[in-house]
Amino acid sequence: MQNGLRNIRITAVRKSEYPDLMARYENPIxxxxxxxTGQSWISVAGRKPRGMCPSAWQxxxxxxxxxxxxxxxxxxxxxxxxLSAMISCNDGFRPVSFYIEVIE
Numbered sequence: 001m002q003n004g005l006r007n008i009r010i011t012a013v014r015k016s017e018y019p020d021l022m023a024r025y026e027n028p029i030x031x032x033x034x035x036x037t038g039q040s041w042i043s044v045a046g047r048k049p050r051g052m053c054p055s056a057w058q059x060x061x062x063x064x065x066x067x068x069x070x071x072x073x074x075x076x077x078x079x080x081x082x083l084s085a086m087i088s089c090n091d092g093f094r095p096v097s098f099y100i101e102v103i104e
Contacts, residue, residue, distance in 0.1 A: 005045040005068045006102050010052070010060065012039045013086075014097040022093045035096050042103070043068065053096075056089035060098055063087055067102050 012035050033053065041049035046068035048057045063074065063085040073082040083102040088095045 003045055006070065006104075008043040008046070008064050008067050009101050009103045010041045010043060010049065010064070011099045011101075012037055012096050013099045015094065016097075017094045018092070026093055033091065033094055033096065053089065055091065056096060056098065059090050060085075060087040060100060063100055067100065072102070 015033070015035060015037050035053060035056070041052050043049050043064050046065040048054075048061070066072070066074075067083060067085070072084075074085055079085060081101060085100045086097060087100060088097045
Protein backbone atom coordinates (compact mmCIF):
# COMPACT_ATOMS: atom_id res chain seq x y z
CA MET A 1 0.00 0.00 0.00
CA GLN A 2 1.42 3.37 -1.01
CA ASN A 3 0.08 6.71 0.24
CA GLY A 4 -2.89 4.86 1.73
CA LEU A 5 -3.84 3.50 -1.70
CA ARG A 6 -4.37 -0.21 -2.26
CA ASN A 7 -2.62 -2.33 -4.86
CA ILE A 8 -4.77 -3.94 -7.51
CA ARG A 9 -4.17 -7.19 -9.40
CA ILE A 10 -5.37 -7.21 -13.01
CA THR A 11 -5.70 -10.66 -14.59
CA ALA A 12 -6.62 -11.45 -18.19
CA VAL A 13 -9.23 -14.19 -17.76
CA ARG A 14 -10.58 -14.56 -21.30
CA LYS A 15 -9.61 -13.48 -24.79
CA SER A 16 -12.24 -13.69 -27.50
CA GLU A 17 -12.07 -13.19 -31.24
CA TYR A 18 -14.82 -12.48 -33.75
CA PRO A 19 -13.53 -13.43 -37.23
CA ASP A 20 -16.88 -12.63 -38.87
CA LEU A 21 -16.72 -9.04 -37.63
CA MET A 22 -13.05 -8.76 -38.61
CA ALA A 23 -13.82 -9.96 -42.14
CA ARG A 24 -16.71 -7.56 -42.49
CA TYR A 25 -15.36 -4.37 -40.87
CA GLU A 26 -11.65 -4.45 -40.03
CA ASN A 27 -8.80 -3.49 -42.31
CA PRO A 28 -6.22 -6.29 -42.32
CA ILE A 29 -3.52 -5.76 -39.69
CA UNK A 30 -0.36 -7.69 -38.96
CA UNK A 31 -0.38 -7.45 -35.18
CA UNK A 32 -3.23 -6.71 -32.81
CA UNK A 33 -2.83 -7.93 -29.23
CA UNK A 34 -0.09 -9.60 -27.17
CA UNK A 35 -2.17 -10.25 -24.06
CA UNK A 36 -2.47 -13.90 -23.05
CA THR A 37 -5.13 -15.50 -20.87
CA GLY A 38 -3.75 -15.86 -17.34
CA GLN A 39 -1.35 -12.95 -17.69
CA SER A 40 -1.48 -10.54 -14.75
CA TRP A 41 -0.20 -7.15 -13.66
CA ILE A 42 -0.11 -5.22 -10.41
CA SER A 43 -1.29 -1.62 -10.31
CA VAL A 44 0.53 0.18 -7.51
CA ALA A 45 -1.48 3.04 -6.04
CA GLY A 46 -3.82 3.12 -9.04
CA ARG A 47 -1.11 3.64 -11.65
CA LYS A 48 -0.93 1.91 -15.04
CA PRO A 49 1.23 -1.20 -14.76
CA ARG A 50 4.26 -1.54 -17.01
CA GLY A 51 3.39 -3.60 -20.09
CA MET A 52 -0.37 -3.02 -19.84
CA CYS A 53 -2.04 -2.30 -23.18
CA PRO A 54 -2.85 1.45 -23.25
CA SER A 55 -6.26 0.84 -24.81
CA ALA A 56 -7.20 -1.80 -22.22
CA TRP A 57 -5.97 0.53 -19.47
CA GLN A 58 -8.33 3.27 -20.67
CA UNK A 59 -11.26 0.87 -20.25
CA UNK A 60 -10.36 -0.26 -16.74
CA UNK A 61 -8.65 2.82 -15.30
CA UNK A 62 -11.71 4.29 -13.51
CA UNK A 63 -12.37 0.96 -11.76
CA UNK A 64 -8.73 0.40 -10.81
CA UNK A 65 -8.42 3.92 -9.41
CA UNK A 66 -11.68 3.58 -7.46
CA UNK A 67 -10.61 0.24 -5.96
CA UNK A 68 -7.20 1.68 -5.09
CA UNK A 69 -8.95 4.47 -3.15
CA UNK A 70 -10.97 1.92 -1.17
CA UNK A 71 -14.17 2.26 -3.14
CA UNK A 72 -16.05 -0.76 -4.46
CA UNK A 73 -19.47 -2.36 -4.62
CA UNK A 74 -19.96 -1.10 -8.18
CA UNK A 75 -23.52 -1.07 -9.47
CA UNK A 76 -25.01 -2.08 -6.10
CA UNK A 77 -23.72 -5.62 -5.74
CA UNK A 78 -22.72 -6.46 -9.29
CA UNK A 79 -19.72 -8.57 -8.23
CA UNK A 80 -19.65 -11.33 -5.60
CA UNK A 81 -16.44 -9.78 -4.29
CA UNK A 82 -17.37 -6.13 -3.72
CA LEU A 83 -13.69 -5.16 -4.03
CA SER A 84 -13.42 -6.37 -7.62
CA ALA A 85 -14.66 -5.75 -11.16
CA MET A 86 -14.79 -7.62 -14.48
CA ILE A 87 -13.89 -5.23 -17.29
CA SER A 88 -13.28 -5.84 -21.00
CA CYS A 89 -11.03 -3.82 -23.24
CA ASN A 90 -12.68 -1.79 -25.97
CA ASP A 91 -11.51 -3.90 -28.94
CA GLY A 92 -14.76 -5.08 -30.50
CA PHE A 93 -12.94 -7.61 -32.71
CA ARG A 94 -10.84 -9.37 -30.05
CA PRO A 95 -11.94 -8.27 -26.56
CA VAL A 96 -10.02 -9.34 -23.50
CA SER A 97 -11.87 -9.68 -20.18
CA PHE A 98 -9.94 -8.64 -17.09
CA TYR A 99 -10.66 -9.52 -13.46
CA ILE A 100 -9.59 -6.59 -11.30
CA GLU A 101 -9.22 -7.12 -7.55
CA VAL A 102 -7.80 -5.50 -4.45
CA ILE A 103 -4.80 -7.31 -3.00
CA GLU A 104 -3.49 -6.81 0.51
